[in-house]
Amino acid sequence: MDKNSLLINLEDICFAYPGRAPSLDKLNLQFHQGDRMGLIGPNGSGKTTLLHIIMGLIKPSSGRIEIFGGHVEQEKDFRMVRQKIGFLFQDADDQLFSPTVLEDVTFGPLNLGKSQDEAKAIARRTLESLGLAGFEDRITYKLSGGEKRLVSLATVMAMEPEVLLLDEPSTGLDETTEKRLVEILKSVDFSYILVSHNIDLLIETTDYIGYMISGDISVDDDSIPHTHRHMHKHGKYAHKHDLSLPDKKS
Amino acid sequence: MIDEHFAIGDSFVHRLDPRVKIVVVFLFSVVVAVSTRFVVLLSALALGVCVTWLASLPTKELLRRLVPINIFIIFLWFFLPFTVEGKPYFSVGPLVGTHEGVLYAAQITIKSNAIVAVLIALVSSTSILTLGHAMHELRAPKKIVHLFFFTYRYIHVIHREYSRLVNAMKIRGFRPRTNMHTYKTFAYLVGMILVKSCDRAQRVHNAMLCRGFRGKLYSLSEFSLRTTDVISLILMLVVILGLGILEWTKIACS
Helix, strand or coil: CCCCCEEEEEEEEEECCCCCCCCEEEEEEEEECCCEEEEECCCCCCHHHHHHHHHCCCCCCEEEEEECCEECCCHHHHHHHHHHEEEECCCHHHHCCCCEHHHHHHHHHHHCCCCHHHHHHHHHHHHHHCCCCCCCCCEHHHCCHHHHHHHHHHHHHCCCCCEEEEECCCCCCCHHHHHHHHHHHHHCCCEEEEECCCHHHHHHHCCEEEEEECCEEEECCCCCCCCCCCCCCCCCCCCCCCCCCCCCCC | CCCCCCCCCCCHHHHCCHHHHHHHHHHHHHHHHHCCCHHHHHHHHHHHHHHHHHCCCCHHHHHHHHHHHHHHHHHHHHHHHHHCCCCEEEEECCEEEEHHHHHHHHHHHHHHHHHHHHHHHHHCCCCHHHHHHHHHHCCCCHHHHHHHHHHHHHHHHHHHHHHHHHHHHHCCCCCCCCCHHHHHHHHHHHHHHHHHHHHHHHHHHHHHHHCCCCCCCCCCCCCCCCHHHHHHHHHHHHHHHHHHHHHHCCCCCC
């Protein structure tokens, strides 16, 4: 697949939860190979709903979905989609259902028809690439919040997807783990859509940011360089200030 | 939530192949449960004591685990002697206890304690994970094995959700009393946990679908039978068979 080929194409997607105002209203989205897209928007603006529709977990009431150039509609169409698009859930406890880390990470590859040995090798490699070597036999429910999130990411990445959908990956993470996540996202070679309320995370890890408003996405690409000052208490909490000014727009 | 401290240990019983343990516990329980002769039941109890001794479990904790079953049995002792028909044996006021009733209660007491002792010694000396995998290896129905794993995995999550709700109630000054408000609050609590668990199940299922789940779970563990496992299995099978023969042939034991 050549660079910039259209991976996900949504046309006029509408969706409403019963008894509520439509959360997606004639939504259009074109997502290309190599895109790193951020998605921000108020609570309940339909960000998670959108990701679920792409994965085929919920069906839109109207509209057309094309993924990897093909029209997808039925459950069996989405099975193919799920092999190529990895989805990181908001709550890691939803994602990690196996008793041990190794079993959870091998679950995806085994479903893709890999042999036990291949699956184990992939799992070990993925864990190692995320700095989680030695976690294989840990019990999933005993992991810390940050570890759970990173292991969840490993379970998704072990399927070697072409696209990642990340739903609020930084929620509940401390600064160190968030930094690790940013480093990982910057280093991987995936196209991804990242949903977050954390504007700093989005700016650091994505090329452009879409804003969900009244059931549609608007992309405002202009970045306006500015500095701002603020005062705060220092305390013992170590932190750094970057005092360099951003480049002026030429 | 689930403490598995009996599973930590390095006794002879701990090192046994979990499949052997499950088979032995199952056959032992069935044979003892249907036996009625005291010679069989007492031998079974003696066997139970031996096995717990072999597993070198802390006696105090072991007895603590036997308490719940025996509380239940105490109630049987209150009722069975007076409700089973037979020869009068003793009387308390207008109530007449029968010989058969007392024997029946005694049988149940010995049976349950023998079975539970063996169960504790053999099954709780195995970690829950290993048990699940062993069940899988023994070709237990897949659905049961999956239920077993999911229960183990999510009981903690559900318990945490429960604690969160209870704390949320406490910090707003809730104290259980005998009134409608309390009953209603508890009903909401239970209802909420149920709804949350259903939602959770839905989300977990979705997450599994996203990773290509098609109704098949895989097990990565492999067990291998060692000579001691085989010898123990044969030995235990012979003993259980012996108990069975003793029960069904009614060989006189003088």
